[in-house]
Amino acid sequence: MRFVPLDTPKPISKIGLGTWQFGSREWGYGPEYERRAAQIVRRALELGVTLFDTAEVYGFGRSERILGAALGDDRSKVVLASKILPVLPLAPVVQQRAVASAARLGVRSIDLYQVHQPNPVVRDRTTMRGMRLLQDVGLVGEVGVSNYGLARWRAAEAALGRRVLSNQVRYSIVDRGPERDLLPYAEQAGRLVIAYSPLAQGFVSGRYDAKNPPSGAIRRANPYFLPENLERGAGLIDTLREVAAAHDATPSQIALAYLLRHPSVVAIPGASTVEQMERNAAAADIDLADDEYAALVTAARAFQPVTGLAAVPKLIRARSGR
Ligand SMILES: NC(=O)c1ccc[n+]([C@@H]2O[C@H](COP(=O)([O-])OP(=O)(O)OC[C@H]3O[C@@H](n4cnc5c(N)ncnc54)[C@H](OP(=O)(O)O)[C@@H]3O)[C@@H](O)[C@H]2O)c1
Numbered sequence: 212m213r214f215v216p217l218d219t220p221k222p223i224s225k226i227g228l229g230t231w232q233f234g235s236r237e238w239g240y241g242p243e244y245e246r247r248a249a250q251i252v253r254r255a256l257e258l259g260v261t262l263f264d265t266a267e268v269y270g271f272g273r274s275e276r277i278l279g280a281a282l283g284d285d286r287s288k289v290v291l292a293s294k295i296l297p298v299l300p301l302a303p304v305v306q307q308r309a310v311a312s313a314a315r316l317g318v319r320s321i322d323l324y325q326v327h328q329p330n331p332v333v334r335d336r337t338t339m340r341g342m343r344l345l346q347d348v349g350l351v352g353e354v355g356v357s358n359y360g361l362a363r364w365r366a367a368e369a370a371l372g373r374r375v376l377s378n379q380v381r382y383s384i385v386d387r388g389p390e391r392d393l394l395p396y397a398e399q400a401g402r403l404v405i406a407y408s409p410l411a412q413g414f415v416s417g418r419y420d421a422k423n424p425p426s427g428a429i430r431r432a433n434p435y436f437l438p439e440n441l442e443r444g445a446g447l448i449d450t451l452r453e454v455a456a457a458h459d460a461t462p463s464q465i466a467l468a469y470l471l472r473h474p475s476v477v478a479i480p481g482a483s484t485v486e487q488m489e490r491n492a493a494a495a496d497i498d499l500a501d502d503e504y505a506a507l508v509t510a511a512r513a514f515q516p517v518t519g520l521a522a523v524p525k526l527i528r529a530r531s532g533r
Contacts, residue, residue, distance in 0.1 A: 212259030213495045215477055217401060219376070220352060221290050221322065225471050225495045227262030228255045228488065229407065229479035234273025239427025240483055245277060251488045252281035256289070258492040264379070264405070264479045266294035266327055267312050279316035291316055292323035292405075294357060294379075297330045297338055305341025309350055325355035325379055329363050339370035346373070355379060355405070361392045374402065382406035382476070384415060384466045384511050385435065385447070397475035406470050409478035411435055415466040417448040434522035437529055443516055450510035454503045460494070463487075467494035469507050 214222040232238045233248045240247075252263070263282070265274045275293060279286060293312045295305060313321055324345065326338055345351035356367050357379035368375045378397070382389045382404065389404055397404045410416060412425070414435040419425050421438035430436050435444070451462035458465065463480075470478050471494070482488040499507070517525065 212261075212492060213471070214261075215403060216474060217376075217403065219290070221288070222261055223290050223403070223477060224259060224261040225477050226260060226467065226492050227264055227290075227292075227405070227477055227479040228252065228260055229481040230263065230265045230274045230278050231269045232274075232481045232483065233265070233277040234270025235429075236270075237428045238481075238483075239429075244483070247484065248277050249281040250485050251482050252278060254485045254488050255492065256282070256285055258489065260492055261288070262290045262292065262405075262477060262479065264292045264407075265316075266296070266325075267308060267315075268294070268296045268327065272311075272315050275312055275315035279318065282317075286316070286318050290322045291318060292325060292355065293321050294325040294327040296327045297333065300326070300330060300333055300338040300341065302337065302341035302344060305338060306345060306350075309341075309345050313350060320349055320352055322352040323355050323377065324351040324353075325357045325377070326359075326367070328358040329356070329360075335363070335367040335370040339367060339372075343371055343373070353377070355403075357405075357407075361396055364393070364396070377403040377405050379405035379407055379479075381408050382470060382478075383409050383411045384451075384469050384507060385411045385444070385514060385516070387511065394473055394475060398473070402475065404473075404476050406476055406478040409470055409480050410463050410466055413463075414441075414444065415448070415451060416461070416463045417452065431530055432526065434518050434526060435516060437517060437522060437525050439525065440516040440522075444514055447510045447514045450506055454499070454507060457503070458497055460497060461490060464490055464494040464497060465499070465507070467491060468497035468499050469504070471495060472499060472504065 213225040295308045342354045353376040355377035451465050455465045480491045
């Protein structure tokens with residue numbers, strides 16, 4: 212395992228574990244997944260993963276409970292990251308929600324407490340007042356944000372008056388927006404970009420096609436899994452496969468290695484099996500050559516999926532089977 216070159220109380224592994232899947236029926240993994248989830252956590256620990264990401268909203272608290280229980284006595288050794296959904300983020304509400312998350316996780320302090328998304332109405336001054344109090348009493352270690360643009364990330368830092376260590380954003384080889392401004396800022400300021408959906412929810416694995424779509428409501432709503440986009444992605448998957456062959460790896464591992472090349476990036480893939488977790492952890496040790504990286508960039512640029520409003524009628528048609 213490799214770690215982030217940043218001064219943090221505990222080392223942060225380049226590959227973390229995302230746990231939205233835990234206790235969330237929308238992923239379609241069935242009831243026995245809860246047992247597997249605990250095995251995934253235990254294996255991740257063995258492989259040197261230190262960053263575990265959850266949120267109060269995942270499975271309405273079930274993800275935090277499953278994760279905390281699976282970590283058991285190892286909770287204090289890892290970097291536990293959770294998130295507040297900032298519906299009404301007044302300072303007392305922020306404090307009360309952090310206490311509830313810590314209780315579900317079974318910890319006295321949440322290592323990284325993130326604002327799940329920017330509130331369009333309430334400014335960060337309000338939210339960060341609560342965060343600062345939480346840091347002052349030791350219930351929260353580092354503060355992070357999620358789904359923030361650069362200007363708002365910096366505004367959040369100004370409001371906190373301290374570093375906002377990380378911004379958790381959608382970042383994968385097919386969603387490269389953060390490379391424009393978030394990555395350069397993170398590198399220059401000593402901050403972290405936490406890449407969520409780093410496998411584009413399994414799209415880059417090459418496992419899926421129009422006849423074999425993934426399970427669950429989450430991915431039925433993801434335009435990448437439209438038959439048209441699965442077809443359009445074939446060239447990128449081929450390139451991932453070619454690079455993977457040279458490393459005795461899988462396309463998913465190469466897609467992760469692409470992200471981890473940047474020193475200020477960590478990725479938090481979710482996993483449906485222990486084996487996936489093992490592969491994802493191993494991706495931290497893959498070094499891509501410059502020409503491989505360039506080939507991936509070219510293939511990624513050539514992938515032009517149907518997204519946004521144009522994808523909506525197609526998603527509705529795909530859902531209704533017409
Ligand atoms: N802050 C936010 O707003 C936000 C939003 C989304 C996610 N997140 C966080 O980011 C984490 C990861 O994102 P995500 O779960 O959306 O997407 P992801 O990590 O890109 O995709 C996870 C899925 O990919 C498949 N997979 C994982 N490892 C694989 C491997 N080695 N080979 C082949 N397939 C593999 C699995 O699905 P199958 O096996 O079923 O194909 C797995 O459930 C979440 O768990 C959550 O913690 C945060």
